[in-house]
Amino acid sequence: MGKIIKWLFYFSALAAVALIIFAYIGPFLGFDFTPKQKIINIPVELHEN
Secondary structure (H helix, E strand, O other), rough: OOOHHHHHHHHHHHHHHHHHHHHHHHHHHHHOOOOOOOOOOOOOOOOOO
């Protein structure tokens, strides 16, 4: 049981490092992680007394 937990820990640590590396080299591979910007105008009606 201890070996399974140890290997799961190693695998999750390796997966986290791989995800971080992919986030940094992704734009060079053609993956763009930036959100698309869009201007949204919402009319606001102020009720002054």
